[in-house]
Every structure is written in structure tokens, then in C-alpha cells.
Amino acid sequence: MSAVSAPPIIATTAERRRTRRQAHWIVGFLVRRIGLLLLVLLGVMTFLFILSRASGDPAAIFSAPEATEEQLQQTRVRLGLDQPVLVQYLTTVLGAFTLQFGDSFAFRQDAFSIVMTRIGPSLAIVVPGLLIGAALAFLVGIYAALRQSKKRSRFLMSVVIIVDGIPYFLLALVLVLVFAITLRVLPATGSAGVENMVLPITVLVVGSVATLSRIVRGQIIDALGGEHVLMARSKGIDPRRVLFTHALPTALPPIIAFMGILFSFMVGTLLILEPIFNYSGVGSLLVRSVTSRDFTLVQASVFVIALLITSVNILADLIVRILDPRLRSEVSL
Amino acid sequence: MTTVIPKPVAPPRARRSRARLLDIAIKAWFRPSGRASMIALAVLALVAILAPWIAPADPAAQDLLGANQAPGWAGGAGGLLGTDGLGRDVLSRIIFGLRLSLVIGVSAATISALIGLALGVLAGYYEKGLGTVLMRIADIQFAIPFTAVGIALTAVLGPGVIGLILILGIWGWTTYARTIVSTVEQTRRLDFVIAARTLGASAPRIMAKHITPSVLAPVIVLWSTSAGVLVLAESALSLLGLGVQPPFFSLGSMLADAQVNLRLAPWAAIAPGVVLMGIVLAFNTLGDALRDSFDPRATKVSFDPELS
Numbered sequence: 001m002s003a004v005s006a007p008p009i010i011a012t013t014a015e016r017r018r019t020r021r022q023a024h025w026i027v028g029f030l031v032r033r034i035g036l037l038l039l040v041l042l043g044v045m046t047f048l049f050i051l052s053r054a055s056g057d058p059a060a061i062f063s064a065p066e067a068t069e070e071q072l073q074q075t076r077v078r079l080g081l082d083q084p085v086l087v088q089y090l091t092t093v094l095g096a097f098t099l100q101f102g103d104s105f106a107f108r109q110d111a112f113s114i115v116m117t118r119i120g121p122s123l124a125i126v127v128p129g130l131l132i133g134a135a136l137a138f139l140v141g142i143y144a145a146l147r148q149s150k151k152r153s154r155f156l157m158s159v160v161i162i163v164d165g166i167p168y169f170l171l172a173l174v175l176v177l178v179f180a181i182t183l184r185v186l187p188a189t190g191s192a193g194v195e196n197m198v199l200p201i202t203v204l205v206v207g208s209v210a211t212l213s214r215i216v217r218g219q220i221i222d223a224l225g226g227e228h229v230l231m232a233r234s235k236g237i238d239p240r241r242v243l244f245t246h247a248l249p250t251a252l253p254p255i256i257a258f259m260g261i262l263f264s265f266m267v268g269t270l271l272i273l274e275p276i277f278n279y280s281g282v283g284s285l286l287v288r289s290v291t292s293r294d295f296t297l298v299q300a301s302v303f304v305i306a307l308l309i310t311s312v313n314i315l316a317d318l319i320v321r322i323l324d325p326r327l328r329s330e331v332s333l
Numbered sequence: 334m335t336t337v338i339p340k341p342v343a344p345p346r347a348r349r350s351r352a353r354l355l356d357i358a359i360k361a362w363f364r365p366s367g368r369a370s371m372i373a374l375a376v377l378a379l380v381a382i383l384a385p386w387i388a389p390a391d392p393a394a395q396d397l398l399g400a401n402q403a404p405g406w407a408g409g410a411g412g413l414l415g416t417d418g419l420g421r422d423v424l425s426r427i428i429f430g431l432r433l434s435l436v437i438g439v440s441a442a443t444i445s446a447l448i449g450l451a452l453g454v455l456a457g458y459y460e461k462g463l464g465t466v467l468m469r470i471a472d473i474q475f476a477i478p479f480t481a482v483g484i485a486l487t488a489v490l491g492p493g494v495i496g497l498i499l500i501l502g503i504w505g506w507t508t509y510a511r512t513i514v515s516t517v518e519q520t521r522r523l524d525f526v527i528a529a530r531t532l533g534a535s536a537p538r539i540m541a542k543h544i545t546p547s548v549l550a551p552v553i554v555l556w557s558t559s560a561g562v563l564v565l566a567e568s569a570l571s572l573l574g575l576g577v578q579p580p581f582f583s584l585g586s587m588l589a590d591a592q593v594n595l596r597l598a599p600w601a602a603i604a605p606g607v608v609l610m611g612i613v614l615a616f617n618t619l620g621d622a623l624r625d626s627f628d629p630r631a632t633k634v635s636f637d638p639e640l641s
Contacts, residue, residue: 036472043473051485165614167565169572170606173592177603181596268478272569276592287573290484298485306476 025328029321033314037307038097044306045096045299049089052295092299101300106292111300115282119304122274122281125197126266129204134259136209141216142243145224157217164210168203168269172276175199200277204266215258219251226250253320253327260316264309357550360626367622373615381431388425393580396420404600417591417601426587427605433583434612437498438564444502445563446556449509454540454548456510457517464514471507479504480569487575497576501563509555513548520547550627554620561616568609584609 076082080091095101101111140156147153179186179199186198223229224247232242270283278284282301289297321328361367380387397420404415404423414423456464483500490496520526521544529539568585570576572592577583582590584605591602 036469039469040473040476043470044477047473047477051489054489161618162614165561165610165617167568167606167609167613169569169588170602170610173588173595173602173606177595177599181599264475264478268480271478271480271484272572275573286481287484290481291575298481302477302481305478305481309478310476 025321026318029318029328030314033317037310037314040310041096041303041306042093044302045093046089048295048299048302049092052298053085096299096303101303102296104289104294104297104300106289106294106297111296112304114297115285115300115304118280118282118285118301119308121279122267122270122283125200125204125279125281126263126270128197129201129266130208130259130263132201133205133208134212136205137212137216140209140213142220144213144217145220146243148221157214160210160213163206164214166206166210168207169272169276171206172199172203172273175202176276196277196279200273200279203273204269207269208262208266212255212258212262216251216255219254220247223247223251249323253324256316256323257320260313263312263316267305267309357553357623357627361619361622364622364625366618367626370615370619370622373611374619377431377612377615378435380428381435384428384432388422388428390422390425392421392425392429392582394421414604415598415600417587417594417598419590423587423601423604426582427584427608430582430584430587430605431608433494433577433581434564434567434585434609437494437501437567437577437583438560438612438616441498441501441505441563441567442556442560444498445505445559446509446552448503449506449555450513450545450548450552452506453510453513454517454544457514458521458536458540458544460518460521464518467510468514471511474504474507479566480573483566483570484573484575487570492575492578494577494581497567497570501566505559505563508559509552512551512555516548516551517544520544554624554627557616557623558620561613561620564609564612564616584612 073082080088083091099112103109104111104114107114140160144153144157144160176199186195220243224243226247228250229242229246232246233239237246267283270281271287272283273279274281274283275287282305286298286301286305288294289301362371396416402416402420414427417423417426452467456467458464482504486500487496490500521539526539526543529543534542564584567576567583568588571583571585572589574589577586579586587605588602588609591598591605595602
């Protein structure tokens with residue numbers, strides 16, 4: 001009898017050991033990646049500090065052209081520019097890590113809180129853009145992977161490749177032309193409500209479907225060639241079940257890692273898209289503050305964007321490691 | 334007594350890597366997509382070089398009375414592709430604008446390929462010290478949207494074609510370095526590299542002669558795709574008014590000009606945009622064809638997310 005009851009006991013101890021090890025790798029992974037995140041943020045702030053000091057005397061930029069030397073000196077004291085450079089650097093970096101960026105020169109308000117009010121509208125177009133795009137990309141990619149030789153699938157992939165070549169800002173301009181100027185069904189500019197978000201989201205969706213569906217197709221084709229899929233098929237499991245329970249889990253990790261990269265790419269495109277649509281998110285804020293040399297605002301928004309991009313990629317890599325245990329032991333970041 | 338020291342026979346010069354690169358190009362040529370993209374790029378380059386002889390009108394000649402004329406085939410009086418808001422011929426401007434777009438894209442891609450190749454090989458060879466530092470710098474660059482850097486640097490350096498090429502070229506090295514660094518790390522552990530080191534080859538010689546050939550193929554593929562991406566990046570910066578400045582113009586700055594008059598003269602935006610799309614497609618397709626020729630199994634990401 002003991003021989004029969006023995007295996008479950010072994011299984012539970014093994015299981016317990018595994019869960020303990022799992023907790024361990026997640027902690028180790030997060031500690032490593034958050035340490036790296038801090039390093040990245042330090043690097044970003046150093047880069048921005050050098051950039052802001054390399055572009056001329058901020059006091060002169062933020063004073064009237066006819067300002068006297070005395071007034072310039074007052075501005076310097078107000079901005080803390082009379083301190084030694086090292087002190088200024090340390091103040092900037094320490095301020096950034098405590099989210100104290102100081103007041104925006106142009107808005108005369110706390111730069112960080114301005115950025116926080118603008119980040120919401122930006123995420124409101126990026127997140128739906130990425131998620132809707134991913135959903136469509138899975139449909140297109142899986143269809144194209146399953147019907148590799150069919151004419152329709154080949155046609156679909158050629159369309160995807162051509163759409164992938166469309167510059168996103170051209171697409172934005174064409175959408176404005178068609179829906180806002182010719183048909184007049186959607187507003188071209190502004191950020192008042194949902195109807196203002198439709199066109200920017202569409203641009204992001206089209207871009208992400210085009211790039212992601214090629215990745216999905218490639219990964220699914222690779223996964224369907226795996227031995228475990230052959231095994232499952234030869235056991236007589238329903239092909240659809242094989243696709244979703246055997247092939248898809250193998251294909252998923254690289255796709256999710258790529259979605260993390262795509263998110264960073266999309267945040268970058270916001271800097272072009274938001275000014276085109278006159279949408280008041282963090283992208284148009286950043287463009288405006290760079291061109292008007294509002295350095296505290298530049299530092300705050302780039303800091304927040306860098307934090308966001310890096311955190312999303314940490315999350316993506318965490319999901320990848322949850323899905324694929326083989327990657328957990330990897331020391332490389 | 335004279336001992337005849339046998340003269341070491343000069344080994345046949347190793348031309349394997351070059352032959353392999355040529356082989357990749359030939360294989361790409363025999364793919365329909367590769368041939369189509371090569372011909373398309375050759376035509377675009379030819380049009381750009383021969384611009385003064387091809388263009389039907391002076392691209393800078395303004396004619397305010399003939400502004401925003403529709404293309405001839407659409408019932409307007411504006412020539413083949415219409416005129417823009419200042420009455421300039423869109424077709425002629427596209428033909429001349431191609432010059433800067435292609436020059437900026439191709440030279441920035443070449444600069445970033447060279448920097449990326451050098452730093453990638455160094456990072457892979459000095460894996461622990463320099464490699465770690467370089468890869469952390471790459472991580473930092475990844476977290477900053479390129480457009481922000483481009484805008485900031487053009488604001489600092491002042492807009493100009495040379496500055497633009499340098500900014501785009503210097504920022505783009507990470508893609509190459511990331512792609513080749515693991516191959517370099519693997520290659521430097523292979524027997525032939527160890528043999529070379531045992532024979533007393535210096536580190537620079539090993540890197541240049543023995544390691545670089547093994548990563549040249551992916552660099553060339555990336556060069557092709559990143560040239561398209563960089564043409565786009567230039568256009569994006571120009572669209573914000575921070576790239577190419579008048580009197581010079583590229584396809585991107587044409588889009589910026591046309592954006593103001595989008596309602597009156599949509600052709601002035603769509604025509605250069607379509608040409609831009611053609612350039613990107615040609616470079617992307619060439620990159621895909623090259624990759625398929627040197628490694629049919631590779632399903633690597635074909636676009637550069639860091640240059641948005």
C-alpha cells in the first residue's frame with residue numbers, strides 16, 4: 001500500500017520545492033532588473049543634464065532679450081545656476097529620483113505634475129493601440145501560418161508587408177484628410193473626448209498589426225514544426241486544440257517580448273503623432289518643451305517616459321519567464 | 334654549409350568571407366523580392382543623381398498664382414503631380430527631395446553600421462569589462478525615445494544636414510551591437526580564434542581578421558532595413574520642422590510644408606509620402622531577401638524599434 005501512496009508524497013515535496021524556487025527566481029529577476037532600471041534612469045538623467053548644459057545659458061533663454069546683467073544674475077540664482085556644476089548635477093539627479101524636478105520654466109508649475117496630467121491621455125491611445133493591434137495580429141498571423149500555401153494567405157501577407165512600409169505619419173495625414181477633412185465624421189485635432197482618440201489609435205493599431213503579425217506568423221510556423229506538436233497530432237488530438245494548447249504556448253514568449261519593444265516604439269511615435277493630431281499628451285508636451293528649451297519639463301517627461309518604457313519591458317520579460325521556464329536560469333539580463 | 338630554409342609557401346589569401354558576401358548578394362538577386370527591391374533602389378538612386386535632367390520644372394520656382402493646382406490628370410493645371418502651397422511643382426520637388434532623403438538615410442545607416450560593428454565586436458570580445466559598459470549604455474539609449482533625442486540635439490546643435498546625419502548615425506549603433514554581440518561572444522571561444530591567439534595574434538588583429546567576417550552578414554542585412562528606418566526618422570524630424578531646413582528640402586520637409594495645406598492640396602502630401610513608402614518598402618524587402626539568402630531559418634525582427 002505504501003508503494004501506491006508514495007508517489008503523491010514525492011510529488012508534493014517536489015512541487016513545494018519548485019514553488020520555493022519559483023519565488024526565488026522572481027525575486028532575483030526583479031532585484032536585478034530594478035537595479036538596472038535605476039542605472040538606466042541615472043544614465044538618462046546624466047545625458048539630459050549634459051544636453052541641457054551644452055545648449056547655452058538657460059538664464060539667457062529665460063530672460064527677456066533686453067535683460068540687464070543684474071536681472072540675468074537674479075534668474076541664475078532663482079534657477080540654481082550659480083552653484084558649481086557638480087552640485088547642480090547632484091541636485092538634478094537626486095531631485096529626479098525623488099520626483100522633484102522643480103517648476104517648469106514656461107508653465108510656472110511643478111514639472112512632474114504637468115507630466116502626470118499628460119501621461120494619462122497618452123496611455124489612453126497607446127494601450128488600446130497595442131492591445132487591439134495584438135488581437136488582430138494574432139488573427140492574421142495564425143491564419144497566415146495555418147494556410148501557408150494558400151493564395152489568400154500569401155495575398156494577406158503581401159498586404160501586411162506593404163502596410164508595414166507605410167510611414168505612420170503619412171497614415172496619420174491620410175486619415176486626417178479622409179475622415180476629418182473630406183468626410184467630416186471625426187475631428188482632426190484636439191483631445192476632448194473619445195472621438196479625438198479614434199484616429200491616433202487607428203494609426204497605432206495599423207502599425208502594430210503590420211509588424212506583429214509577421215512575428216506571430218513566424219513563431220507559430222516554428223512552433224507547429226516542433227516535435228511536441230507532431231506528437232500531439234499523432235495521438236489524434238483535435239488540430240485546433242493542438243494549436244491553442246501545444247503550439248501557441250511555445251510561440252508566445254518571443255511575441256510578448258516583442259510587444260514590450262513595440263510599446264517603446266509606439267511611445268516614440270507619439271512625439272510625431274500627437275502634434276499632428278494636436279492631441280495633448282506627453283508626446284506633444286515633450287516636443288513643445290524641447291523646442292522652447294524648458295529643461296525641467298524635458299527632464300521630467302523623459303524621466304517618466306524612460307521609467308514607463310523600462311518598466312513595461314521588465315513586465316514583458318517577467319511574463320516571458322513565467323511562460324518559458326527555460327529562460328529563468330539565464331543570468332543574462 | 335648552407336641549409337636551405339624552405340620558404341613558407343604563402344597560403345592562398347582567404348577570400349572566403351568576401352566570396353560569401355558576394356554569394357549572398359547573388360542569391361538575393363535571384364529571389365523575385367530581392368531583384369525587385371534592388372531594381373527599385375537602383376531606379377530611385379538614378380532618379381536622384383539625374384535630378385536636374387529629369388525634373389520638368391525648377392523645384393524652387395514659386396508661382397503664387399498657380400498655387401495648390403490639382404494634378405493634370407485630375408483636371409487641374411499643376412503638371413503631373415500638381416503644385417504645392419507656394420506654386421512649386423510637386424513632381425520636381427520629389428525628384429530633388431529624393432537626393433537628401435536617400436543621402437541622409439544611406440550615410441546615417443553606414444555610419445551607424447560602422448560604429449555598431451566596431452563597438453559590437455569590442456563588446457563581445459571584452460565581454461566582461463567594456464562589453465558590460467557598452468550594453469548598459471545601449472539599455473539607457475533604449476529607454477529614451479529617439480525622437481526626443483533628435484529634437485533635443487537639433488535644438489542644441491542647430492539644424493543642418495551634416496548634424497542630422499551624425500545624430501541619426503551615432504544613435505543607431507545599438508541595434509547592430511545588440512545583434513552581433515552574442516555571435517562575437519560565441520565566435521571568440523571557437524578553436525580557430527584560440528589558435529590565432531596561441532600563434533601570437535594581437536587582439537585587434539583577431540577582432541578584425543577572424544571575428545568581424547563572422548558577423549558581417551547580419552550587419553549588412555541590418556544596414557538595409559535601418560537605411561529605410563533612418564529615411565523615415567529623418568522625415569519624422571523634418572515633419573516637426575527640426576530636420577532639413579529651407580532652402581534645402583527632403584521628402585520629409587515636403588510633407589511638413591504640405592501638412593499646412595492638407596485641405597487645399599492633399600496631393601502635395603500624398604505624393605512624397607508614397608515615394609517615402611516606396612523607399613522604405615524597397616529597403617525592407619532587400620533586407621528580408623538578404624537575410625533569407627544567408628540564413629533561411631532566421632526569423633529575426635526586421636525593424637529597428639529604437640529609431641522611432
